[in-house]
Amino acid sequence: MNRSIRVDAVLVQAGIAGALSFAHLHDLAAASGQDGWKAWAYPVSVDLLLVASWRRLRTEGPSRLAWSWFLIALSASLGANVATAGFFDLQHPSSWLRFGIAGWPALAYLGGTLLAHTSPDPTSDEPTEPLPTHESAPSDAASARRLIEAPGREEPAPATASVPAALVDHARKLADDHQARTGSAIDADTLRARLGVPAQLANAIVAQLD
Incomplete structure (x- = not known):
């Protein structure tokens, strides 16, 4: 029950504020x-611009376009409240006030058109390419080091255990003969x-002969 009373009070307050602003804009x-x-x-135009900008903020999130036109409409409403409170001589309004009132319809039309027909920035929804992770760094560094240490060689460096036993036996005979x-x-x-094998494989065989 407290919630319903609080909501009703807010609605009444909003109705009073809206009615006063509406009357001030008219005056x-x-x-x-x-x-x-x-x-x-004029007050209808100001209120419609306020509603359109606020709806844009609520449905599509904060944006400079929606906030700009919301503040423009709010300034027009507040300015009318101040102007009709005795701060200006409404019996003899100044030329700049007449100019502002005369130019408001075109300004409100521009704001309403932009709010209704301008789409959000589509680039914000585009997926971005993932950045390379740190796991790729060791392999890249190892590849670069192999290119520097053995330029022009494309054959892989075989492990000692991968050398066939028959090839080791044949190499041992050649080594004994050389000795x-x-x-x-x-x-x-x-x-x-003597064997016609790559340098890496020869190094691996020599390591097994020792």
């Missing part, structure tokens, strides 16, 4: 030379030339 327009139905059209002829252990470059 200001009438004092500026807009008589008859034209004076009543017998030269008196020194065979090196990787010589073994590579």
